[in-house]
Amino acid sequence: MIKTRFTEAFGVEHPIVQGGMQWVGRAELVAAVANAGALGMITALTQPTPEDLAKEIARCREMTDKPFGVNLTILPAIKPPPYAEYRRVIIESGVKIVETAGNKPQEHVEDFKKHGVKVLHKCTSVRHALSAERMGVDGISIDGFECAGHPGEDDTPGLVLIPAAADKIKIPMIASGGFADARGLVAALALGADGINMGTRFMCTKESPIHQAVKEKIVANDERSTDLIFRTLRNTSRVAKNAISQQVIELEKQGATFEQVKELVAGSRGKMVYINGDTDEGVWSAGMVQGLIHDIPSCAELVSRIVREAEAIIRGRLEVMTSGGAREAAE
Ligand SMILES: Cc1cc2nc3c(=O)[nH]c(=O)nc-3n(C[C@H](O)[C@H](O)[C@H](O)COP(=O)(O)O)c2cc1C
Numbered sequence: 001m002i003k004t005r006f007t008e009a010f011g012v013e014h015p016i017v018q019g020g021m022q023w024v025g026r027a028e029l030v031a032a033v034a035n036a037g038a039l040g041m042i043t044a045l046t047q048p049t050p051e052d053l054a055k056e057i058a059r060c061r062e063m064t065d066k067p068f069g070v071n072l073t074i075l076p077a078i079k080p081p082p083y084a085e086y087r088r089v090i091i092e093s094g095v096k097i098v099e100t101a102g103n104k105p106q107e108h109v110e111d112f113k114k115h116g117v118k119v120l121h122k123c124t125s126v127r128h129a130l131s132a133e134r135m136g137v138d139g140i141s142i143d144g145f146e147c148a149g150h151p152g153e154d155d156t157p158g159l160v161l162i163p164a165a166a167d168k169i170k171i172p173m174i175a176s177g178g179f180a181d182a183r184g185l186v187a188a189l190a191l192g193a194d195g196i197n198m199g200t201r202f203m204c205t206k207e208s209p210i211h212q213a214v215k216e217k218i219v220a221n222d223e224r225s226t227d228l229i230f231r232t233l234r235n236t237s238r239v240a241k242n243a244i245s246q247q248v249i250e251l252e253k254q255g256a257t258f259e260q261v262k263e264l265v266a267g268s269r270g271k272m273v274y275i276n277g278d279t280d281e282g283v284w285s286a287g288m289v290q291g292l293i294h295d296i297p298s299c300a301e302l303v304s305r306i307v308r309e310a311e312a313i314i315r316g317r318l319e320v321m322t323s324g325g326a327r328e329a330a331e
Helices: 005-010 027-035 050-063 083-093 106-114 126-135 158-168 182-190 212-220 243-253 258-265 267-276 288-292 299-322 326-330
Strands: 016-018 039-043 069-074 097-102 118-123 139-143 173-176 196-198 226-229 237-240
Touching: 005 118, 005 139, 016 027, 016 299, 027 039, 027 050, 027 299, 039 050, 039 097, 050 083, 069 083, 083 106, 097 106, 106 118, 106 126, 118 126, 126 139, 126 158, 139 158, 158 173, 182 196, 182 299, 226 243, 243 258, 258 267
Parallel strands: 016 039, 016 196, 039 069, 069 097, 097 118, 118 139, 139 173, 173 196
Antiparallel strands: 226 237
16 A cells, blocks of 8 residues: 555545546546546546536446546637536536646636535646645646646656656645656655656556557557657647658648648547547557556556555665665675
């Protein structure tokens, strides 16, 4: 057992979170993560309407009686989704934990807090973490440059971002981006975090509701198998390197506007990758951590392996080093 301020504050067994994942964070995965004693997040905007989200939360409850959360991602959009309605559904469903991500979460945080919902805010810089802390969130998920999805524009990797944030943040904080195994968990704890958040690793599990071919592609890929698209638009997104991401980067080099790449990056195409298993059909998120993913375990196997091996590293390798027995351990 590894108990931290995070497990205490959020009422979960293990200091491991499955962050929101568009098209992937559905009830099957979230329930499996919850049953494994970690904290899963249903991705609100994967559901086409707030009513569908209510049904997805109910479906998840049928598969687990453990706590789980909902991710609400607030991104700039020409036609924004009805955020307030999604928020209302979350509150009325009785879910007690929300992961917020993206721009200006203030009105959402205030409403969630008013209704006794704990907020874990995910962000990619110390200044945004501090501002969320001032807003009254209950925890921070600090996402380094390695991460899948939106790493921000500061390009600060976890090795610097996590301790820099830990120096300033007083509330529980989990480290995100690039985590897949026990070594990562122990490192995150050593850097001052109270746990880890994983996206790509949970995407590549038995219960993850995506095509087997995508999971096998993640296993085959390595740490260089990502691309950063939309750098020129200052809305960087880390995706799995494929024919489409390369095409988008080429067009960006030629000065393309969003309009000119819109068709290539359409969410509907990305969604089809997970359904059909053709990994070149659209852009899909995955992190550098692909280089550390070599199998497709169940969520229960994955979580228990991480916790068990983390304890072994702390009690074995690290303990031996501090007790002066490093040479004997190596021999
Ligand atoms: C397929 C996929 C979709 C994602 N979609 C979202 C999303 O909708 N909202 C969000 O806040 N983060 C999203 N993320 C980011 C994850 O929640 C998490 O922060 C990130 O994956 C951590 O980096 P890692 O993949 O190296 O573990 C997504 C990640 C993946 C892999």
